[in-house]
Amino acid sequence: MTKQQKQPPLILVDGSSYLFRAFHAMPALSASDGQPTGAIRGVISMMRRLIKDFPESPIGVIFDAKGPTFRNTIYSEYKAHRPPMPDELREQVEPIHAIIKAMGLPMFVIEGVEADDVIGTLARQATETGIDTIISTGDKDMAQLVNQHITLVNTMKDGDAFMDVEGVKTKFGIPPELIIDFLALMGDKVDNIPGVPGVGEKTALALLQGLGSLESVYERLEEVPALGFRGSKTMPKKLEEHKAQALLSKQLATIKTDVALEMGPADIKLVEPDKTALLDWFKKLEFKGWIEELLSAGETVDDVEQALDVTYETILTQQQLDNWTKQLAQAALFAFDTETTSLDYMKAEIVGVSFAIETGKAAYVPLAHNYVGAPEQLDRDQVLAQLQPLLESVDQKKVGQNLKYDQSVLARYDIELKGIAFDTMLESYVLDSTATRHDMDSLALKYLGHKTIHFEDIAGKGAKQITFDQVAIEQAAEYAAEDADITLRLHQALEPKLAEHPTLVKVFKEIELPLISVLSKMERNGALINPGLLQKQSVELAKRIDELEKEAFDLAGEEFNLGSAKQLGEILFNKLELPVIKKTPKGQPSTAEPVLQELALDYPLPKLILEYRSLSKLKSTYTDKLPEMINPETGRVHTSYHQAVTATGRLSSSDPNLQNIPIRTAEGRRIRQAFVASPGYKLIAADYSQIELRIMAHLSNDEGLLSAFSQGKDVHRATAAEVFGVPIDEVTDSQRRSAKAINFGLIYGMSAFGLAKQLGVSRKSAQEYIDLYFERYPGVLTYMDDIRHSAAENGYVETLFGRRLHLPEIRSRNQMRKKAAERTAINAPMQGTAADIIKRAMMSVDQWLTESQLDANMIMQVHDELILEVAEAQVDEVVAGLKLRMVAAADLSVPLIVDAGVGDNWDQAH
DNA sequence: GGGCGGTTATA
DNA sequence: GTATAACCGCCCG
Structure with a gap:
């Protein structure tokens, strides 16, 4: 066969x-x-x-x-x-x-x-x-x-x-042929198939296994009691009574x-997929991973749909440049981008500039490509001089992607970029801070379905990466002109989306856009640090760390790497058999700070480790690193403030992060002592007092909270008095501490569980505190409920100034995710409004300092605090003006209070 | 060299 | 319980 x-x-x-x-x-x-x-x-x-x-x-x-x-x-x-x-x-x-x-x-x-x-x-x-x-x-x-x-x-x-x-x-x-009978007897709640009342899964199975089929069950009803399942005695009667229903059910189930x-x-045949249609759908639905998968290597979305219709010009002659300069001058809006040798705006050298004046029409001007065989290029200084009037003109509108960077780089060539009308990174950020990362490659894929040439495609990556001046002009031109072109196209895609939401347009135009230049200036101002002081601290820290290490080896009875959580866990929990208090998500015993804190009560080694950890952190992150970050030209450290990173509207800071310089411990504060004012200058540190709680008072309109702030009370003390039912001047320190934890918990959307952990009390008493709090401040409870509801209804929450945070997970059927989104819904309006307020203050302060020609500069922002460096003679005037403007940045139904300090270093100024 | 887990610094 | 950035060790290719 x-x-x-x-x-x-x-x-x-x-x-x-x-x-x-x-x-x-x-x-x-x-x-x-x-x-x-x-x-x-x-x-x-x-x-x-x-x-x-x-x-x-x-x-x-x-x-x-x-x-x-x-x-x-x-x-x-x-x-x-x-x-x-x-x-x-x-x-x-x-x-x-x-x-x-x-x-x-x-x-x-x-x-x-x-x-x-x-x-x-x-x-x-x-x-x-x-x-x-x-x-x-x-x-x-x-x-x-x-x-x-x-x-x-x-x-x-x-x-x-x-x-x-x-x-x-x-x-x-039972075999497949009895499934119908099974369903007929049992019925189906969901489909509303009646079945026989009193017959469930077990009974139906017993009947069919004993007697065969539904029909056979009815023919042999007298044998049913002998089957002996629960209720089998009365079953024949029930079956008889509902026979019609059983037969109907069988019909329905068949x-x-x-x-x-x-x-x-x-x-039913295999058909070739329609790639274009799939791309359209995946683009619309933002299934980024599947879009990438659809494309074969080197292919772009445009290869599949229609290629971008582009004319990119490489400008190598004066005549070409003159021609383009003329066209730029006539353009209502042009896209602009610089190509440089570094991501560090304080070190970057301009290698070329690119422009786009209309969709698909872009040019690249190579200026400093420097490799063997590179063609002769126009002179950088001459070209920049020719472009300077355009770039510095307020009326010549520009759009770019992260123009803060270009502005900072141009400043190194004494060009002050003005006329910033749009920034695609910020348009995307204001539109939806969490929908995507806001770098150009992500935006192009998301909003244009276009896979851009990535920097790594032309410059390589890792140690083998070359700088842009080493990239062949042909490739560089394609990349750079595309950047300008895509920026313009992105703006054309994003602006109408933004225009649909007037409050977002306001946030974009009145907060984010004007902030660009303020941040650029702050970054370039930089902070002066005393490297000698830090290096001295490093040596001292090293000594103490060394001692701690030796003591730890003694206690452990062997040498090991104190910095390795894995090795430490081995020693603590296997060798010394200390109790495991908490596990990490991966299942190994946690050695995190709160755990060691608890173990330290009973054992010596955890205490040593805690001190070792805290000192190593200070040394590696701050005392060792900060001196390395000093820019040799300016002698100062220049952080980067990121305007499109956080979900809530806050800034973030990196390279170095100046928003997490220690303050809580005495050792840590020594690091702040190394942040100093130049000779003849002072540092002013001004911070908003309890700004998020004040915003909560404003947003919730809670009578008790409003009056506490209006009367200038210590709010934690006032809360303690209410919650613990004691007169305000009899509140103990411990009661005040608890009240403070409750107030913070509220801002974070706390649960009883979380508060209990924080306070070290039972979940039950934590719940009692919360209940008492809401009893005393019922407006706050109403506000929390309202915000949860409106978040669920709208899918987003808003700050006082209309900034939105989308929370798709607020409707998740996964309770963990839903609860997490609810906490964010509660926190974001407060954190975000505070961010809006200090941003507005920064703009106002910047404008004032510029116009008044005071010898004072903003140098740092730490979420609710501004640090200025001011000529000694002007300190009093600046403190007064600064406070005034910070306070006036928002008009809440409670006063905004700003505390300011002055000193020769940051620690002193507090 | 890159990515990730664990940890810790800030508001 | 909110929001971040950066370090180290460890494991992989």
């Missing part, structure tokens, strides 16, 4: 079953336009997996149609209690259908019957033509279809749970295999 080549199995997918399951299993994801995407992602990734698992097989996807089916005709109550499809799922159905079609998977929606019936019919027909079928479903009812040629697979389960005849027997305890279909299994 010649064995015929086995055909690959036909795959039939129960689309509707996966639709619902994906909807409920996935987090509440959404695209930035609000389109929900969780179910789409879930269903489509399931399809992708099937294609991967069965590359040879034709795959058909079947969905339920809208409207009644024949089952409603025979039983009007069928599926009558199903709630209507949630809107968020309904909005995802069309995209799912469209994407499945674009993937090249034949899709069927047949009215009057259910997906199950279509699948049953197709599977039977396939069997008849000698083709085996695999049905992909999450619905156990389908088990009735299983036979020698038909198996089930649950693609959503890990490891793809296959179920053949044996599998059905193992899982249900999947039809004889639906009249216009197509058959032969119509």
Whole structure:
């Protein structure tokens, strides 16, 4: 007998079953336009997996149609209690259908019957033509279809749970042909199939295993009591009573295999996917990973759709430059970008500049490419001199990507970039701070579906990376001109989106845009530090660290690396057998600070480790590093403030981070002593007092909190008095400490659990504190509830000035994620409003200092604090003016209080 | 050399 | 319980 080549199995997918399951299993994801995407992602990734698992097989996807089916005709109550499809799922159905079609998977929606019936019919027909079928479903009812040629697979389960005849027997305890009878007896709550009352899974199985089929059960009712299951004595009566219902249920539960279909299994064929359509959908839904996957190496989205229509010019002659200068002068808006030798704005040398005046029309002016065989280029100084009037003109509007960098670099060439009308990084950030990173490559992919040339593509990466002046001009031109072109295109995509939300336009134009230059100046001002002082501290720290290490080795009885949490854990918990208090997410015993703190009460080694850790941190991060960060030209350290990083609107600082310089310990404060004023100058440190709590008072309008602040009370003391029911001047230190923790907890959206941990009390007493607090400050409770609700309703929260933070997870069915989003919803308006306020203050202070020509500069910002360096003679005037402007930066229903200190160093100024 | 976990500095 | 950046060790390629 010649064995015929086995055909690959036909795959039939129960689309509707996966639709619902994906909807409920996935987090509440959404695209930035609000389109929900969780179910789409879930269903489509399931399809992708099937294609991967069965590359040879034709795959058909079947969905339920809208409207009644024949089952409603025979039983009007069928599926009558199903709630209507949630809107968020309904909005995802069309995209799912469209994407499945674009993937090249034949899709069927047949009215009057259910997906199950279509699948049953197709599977039977396939069997008849000698083709085996695999049905992909999450619905156990389908088990009735299983036979020698038909198996089930649950693609959503890990490891793809296959179920053949044996599998059905193992899982249900009965063969496939009895599944219908099983369902008929048991009924189905969800589909509203009645079944026989009093018969559940166990009874139905006992009946069928004992007597065969439903019909046979009814023929042999007198044998039922002998089966001996619970309630078997009264069962015949019940069965008899509900016989009609049982038979109806069987009819309802039976999947039809004889639906009249216009197509058959032969119509399910592999079709080439429609890449363009898929790209469109993935772009719209922001499925970035899948977009990248669709593209073969080196291919861009534009290769698949239409390539960008571009004319990029490389400017090597004076005539070309003159021509472009003229066109730039006439342009209402142009995009501008500099190419340099370094990311460090204080060291970067300009290598070239690029412009775009309209979509696709861009130019690159190479100025300092420096490699063997590089062509002669226009003189950098001359070109910059020619461009200077354009760049310095307020009326000549520019758009760029992170123009703070370009502004700082140009300042090194004594060019003051003005006329900054837009910055695409900030447009994206204001639009949705968390939707994406705000670098140009990410934005181009997200908003234009364009995969840009990455810097690493032309310069390499890691140790082998070359600087931009080493890059061949041909490649550099393509890269640089594209940057300008894409910047312009991004702006054209982002501006209309921003314009839809007038409050966001205000945040962009009145806060973020004017802040660019303020930050650029602060960064370039830099902070003066005394490296000798830090180096001296480093030596002292090294000595103490060395001593601690020796003592630790003695206690441990062996030498080990104190900096290795792994080795330390080994010593503490295995060798010395100290109790494990907490585990890290990866399961090893935690040696984090609070854990060691607790162990230190009973054992000597943890205390040593704590001191070792804190001193090593100070040494490696601050006393060793800061002197290395001093710029040799200016003798100062120049941080970078990032304007588009945090979710809430705060700035962040890096290289070095000047927003986490120690202050809590005496050792740490010595580091602040190394932040000094130049001779003849002083440092002023001015910080907002309790700004976030004041914002909470304002936003919540809580009477008690408002009056506490209005009367100038110590708010933690006032809270303690209320919560502990004592007169305000009898509040103990410990009560005040607790109240302070409660106040902080409120700002963080605390739970009783978290507060308990913080205070070291039981969860129950923490809850009592919280209850008492809300009793005394009911406005705060109302506010917290309101913000949770409005966050859930809108999907975002807002600061006082209209900045938005999107919180897609606020509707997550995963309670952990939902709760986390709720905490963010509570915290973000306070943290974000505080950020808005200090940003407004910085602009006001900057304007004042510039106009008054005072000998004073802002040099640092630490979230609620501004540090200025001021000529000694002007200190009093600047302190007064600074406080005035910081206080006036917002008009709240409670006073804003600013405390300012003056000193020769940062520690003294506090 | 790159990425990640664990830890710790700040508001 | 919120928001960050940066260090070290460790493991991988």
